[in-house]
Amino acid sequence: MLDKAFDALKSHDWGKKFDDLKPITDEIVATHGDAAARKKLEDRLAPVLKTDASRSAKLFVCRQLMVIGTASSVPTLAALLPDKDLSHMVRYALERIPAAEASKALRDSLAQVKGELLIGVISSLGVRQDAKSVAALASTVLSSDSAVARAAAAALGAIRSAEAAKALSSAKPTTEVKSAVTDASLACAESLLADGKKGDALAVYKKVASEDQPKHVRLAATRGMLACAGK
Numbered sequence: 001m002l003d004k005a006f007d008a009l010k011s012h013d014w015g016k017k018f019d020d021l022k023p024i025t026d027e028i029v030a031t032h033g034d035a036a037a038r039k040k041l042e043d044r045l046a047p048v049l050k051t052d053a054s055r056s057a058k059l060f061v062c063r064q065l066m067v068i069g070t071a072s073s074v075p076t077l078a079a080l081l082p083d084k085d086l087s088h089m090v091r092y093a094l095e096r097i098p099a100a101e102a103s104k105a106l107r108d109s110l111a112q113v114k115g116e117l118l119i120g121v122i123s124s125l126g127v128r129q130d131a132k133s134v135a136a137l138a139s140t141v142l143s144s145d146s147a148v149a150r151a152a153a154a155a156l157g158a159i160r161s162a163e164a165a166k167a168l169s170s171a172k173p174t175t176e177v178k179s180a181v182t183d184a185s186l187a188c189a190e191s192l193l194a195d196g197k198k199g200d201a202l203a204v205y206k207k208v209a210s211e212d213q214p215k216h217v218r219l220a221a222t223r224g225m226l227a228c229a230g231k
Contacts, residue, residue, distance in 0.1 A: 162197065
């Protein structure tokens with residue numbers, strides 16, 4: 001059954017039922033906790049991405065690699081990040097692969113993609129809370145593309161480290177990006193406060209409170225400062 005499913009995968013395309021591929025997903029469920037068995041499945045799935053298989057088949061493979069993918073699949077997935085038809089699902093797979101290689105692949109692709117694909121990669125780095133991407137994201141906050149800049153600010157807010165907070169604090173965003181930087185800064189401050197890093201959190205809250213901000217932002221910063229003081 002499994003061999004037939006992999007044969008069906010080669011010719012799978014839009015409009016065809018996924019029933020023929022079900023043995024693959026069933027096997028993934030059945031091998032939960034069995035790393036060796038899942039590695040064998042991964043080694044059969046990943047190479048499909050290098051073939052002329054249909055977009056539908058490759059998206060199916062990416063969805064499975066979200067579950068069983070390891071570092072060995074990263075190069076194959078990373079090569080497809082610039083592909084506008086597959087990049088989104090490739091990113092989702094890389095987001096979930098628990099290997100440093102996946103984060104590096106996403107970081108490396110920052111210089112290879114543009115527009116919506118770049119925004120997607122930036123978002124994935126935020127999802128992975130990739131501390132090593134802080135410097136690159138900090139410079140991207142200054143991008144002339146406001147959508148890209150906002151995405152970079154949001155990613156730094158998702159990373160929520162002291163370094164991310166400092167990068168946001170030193171940024172000089174355009175008017176279109178300022179609110180995204182502020183929101184991300186407050187997210188960092190909340191995380192720092194929760195981690196007991198009151199000094200770092202207080203510095204962020206003071207910076208936000210001292211700027212020309214809407215009333216609700218100033219109130220949030222004030223509450224944060226009071227929390228840092230234990231009030």
